[in-house]
Amino acid sequence: xxxxxxxxxxxxxxYAARDSPESWSAPLPNQHRSQRETIPSAALASxxxxxxxxxxQRNLAxxxxxxxxxLLAPAYAxxxxxxxxxxxxxxxxxxxxxxxxxPACTPPQKALVVRIASGQYKTRLEIRHTxxxxxxxxxxxxxxxxxxxxxxxxxxxxxxxxxxxxxRVATVNGFCAGVSARTQQGHVRAExxxxxxxxxxxxxxxxxxGLTVMLGQQDHHWQLELAIPQRYAx
Numbered sequence: 001x002x003x004x005x006x007x008x009x010x011x012x013x014x015y016a017a018r019d020s021p022e023s024w025s026a027p028l029p030n031q032h033r034s035q036r037e038t039i040p041s042a043a044l045a046s047x048x049x050x051x052x053x054x055x056x057q058r059n060l061a062x063x064x065x066x067x068x069x070x071l072l073a074p075a076y077a078x079x080x081x082x083x084x085x086x087x088x089x090x091x092x093x094x095x096x097x098x099x100x101x102x103p104a105c106t107p108p109q110k111a112l113v114v115r116i117a118s119g120q121y122k123t124r125l126e127i128r129h130t131x132x133x134x135x136x137x138x139x140x141x142x143x144x145x146x147x148x149x150x151x152x153x154x155x156x157x158x159x160x161x162x163x164x165x166x167x168r169v170a171t172v173n174g175f176c177a178g179v180s181a182r183t184q185q186g187h188v189r190a191e192x193x194x195x196x197x198x199x200x201x202x203x204x205x206x207x208x209x210g211l212t213v214m215l216g217q218q219d220h221h222w223q224l225e226l227a228i229p230q231r232y233a234x
Contacts, residue, residue: 083168086146115224149197152197209227
């Protein structure tokens with residue numbers, strides 16, 4: 001029996017022509033004409049379209065032009081409890097005369113608006129310097145504290161504030177260590193007189209945690225940030 005012979009359908013020259021770069025985009029010999037004309041040669045040669053250029057964004061929030069004093073900002077906020085009596089508040093060793101006379105922001109402003117919103121209390125306090133000059137650190141802290149320490153004359157005091165009023169009176173001696181028992185009793189009586197105060201409506205959020213610029217407002221409108229001190233957390 002004679003061995004079978006294999007006959008290639010392509011010659012060596014035809015195979016080389018098939019494998020040339022020119023043949024990679026050419027249709028195969030057995031393709032129909034309509035199939036070969038599906039993709040125009042011009043489309044194969046043209047590059048893909050570029051993505052559209054990005055549109056410029058509008059209404060971008062601009063950084064505030066005012067810079068709050070560092071000790072009034074959240075990062076380095078003074079540790080001050082607005083619920084303590086005014087004498088103890090002003091006697092805090094952090095509140096030096098030099099600091100209290102420093103402008104509250106840069107550039108200095110003659111008026112600032114501070115929004116207070118915590119617990120059951122919400123208001124906006126306009127702060128001005130008593131002499132008509134630039135608002136100082138002392139103006140901001142003192143006027144906030146004076147407002148919150150006012151007696152609460154509203155007859156519709158929320159019942160949720162009562163425990164915080166009692167806690168404020170019971171812990172009033174926390175700011176003065178080393179005093180006699182008689183003096184401590186006098187502090188408690190003085191703190192109890194007059195009844196509830198506005199600060200009790202904050203429901204324990206009485207610790208100064210800094211001032212932030214209110215979103216959507218002019219940069220001299222600030223928000224008072226508050227935290228819960230240890231005397232109310234216990």
